Amino acid sequence: GESVGLHLPTLSVQEGDNSIINCAYSNSASDYFIWYKQESGKGPQFIIDIRSNMDKRQGQRVTVLLNKTVKHLSLQIAATQPGDSAVYFCAENPAGFQKLVFGTGTRLLVSP
Amino acid sequence: EPEVTQTPSHQVTQMGQEVILRCVPISNHLYFYWYRQILGQKVEFLVSFYNNEISEKSEIFDDQFSVERPDGSNFTLKIRSTKLEDSAMYFCASSGEDMNTEAFFGQGTRLTVV
Numbered sequence: 001g002e003s004v005g006l007h008l009p010t011l012s013v014q015e016g017d018n019s020i021i022n023c024a025y026s027n028s029a030s031d032y033f034i035w036y037k038q039e040s041g042k043g044p045q046f047i048i049d050i051r052s053n054m055d056k057r058q059g060q061r062v063t064v065l066l067n068k069t070v071k072h073l074s075l076q077i078a079a080t081q082p083g084d085s086a087v088y089f090c091a092e093n094p095a096g097f098q099k100l101v102f103g104t105g106t107r108l109l110v111s112p
Numbered sequence: 113e114p115e116v117t118q119t120p121s122h123q124v125t126q127m128g129q130e131v132i133l134r135c136v137p138i139s140n141h142l143y144f145y146w147y148r149q150i151l152g153q154k155v156e157f158l159v160s161f162y163n164n165e166i167s168e169k170s171e172i173f174d175d176q177f178s179v180e181r182p183d184g185s186n187f188t189l190k191i192r193s194t195k196l197e198d199s200a201m202y203f204c205a206s207s208g209e210d211m212n213t214e215a216f217f218g219q220g221t222r223l224t225v226v
Contacts, residue, residue: 034214034215036217042219042220043116043203043217043218043219043220044155044203044217045217046214046215046216046217049214089154089155091155097168098143098145098160098162098167098168099145099157099160099168099170100145100147100155100157100215101157102147102154102155102156102157103154104153104154105154
């Protein structure tokens with residue numbers, strides 16, 4: 001089947017800490033993955049993506065790691081800021097399908 | 113910065129009534145989508161649309177749902193006879209070349225069926 005799940009429903013960190021949000025996916029045929037940030041009352045906002053032919057991709061303050069062997073995806077946020085507080089979703093695109101399958105989300109709480 | 117816009121932001125409707133949710137995707141995008149998010153739950157795929165036809169739909173997208181691109185800019189989701197369980201946030205999204213490029217989401221329409 002196809003399902004994407006998250007290990008931690010809530011993550012609380014201090015401002016300035018590094019945050020790691022994890023995601024497990026079950027469809028080994030998925031070839032494209034995205035992390036979205038969703039603030040209250042808003043739509044998902046694209047953060048970073050990675051294709052299955054890569055293990056790591058870096059953006060500004062964010063890094064996505066993909067481990068295809070164990071079907072695991074993580075989002076690392078460096079120097080977490082209060083503005084990073086939101087729900088983070090991983091999403092996968094099963095190869096050959098025109099859709100994204102979203103995980104259940106992790107709430108990131110950043111304390112000043 | 114180009115963005116996906118959705119109207120209305122909030123729609124309240126009586127059970128059994130028809131609703132139309134409207135979206136203006138990013139202008140040069142080719143793929144359009146509707147997703148929904150029931151309060152506190154994950155985002156669920158409804159339908160994808162390309163070249164003026166549905167390319168994929170989920171089990172949720174039954175005969176009560178339809179999509180249309182009536183002109184070169186709008187993309188609509190119609191629910192023919194709303195049910196209480198249709199209450200959710202509905203998100204429109206668009207992507208450029210295919211699904212393997214980033215999909216941009218609108219701010220959503222909150223549909224409340226009473």
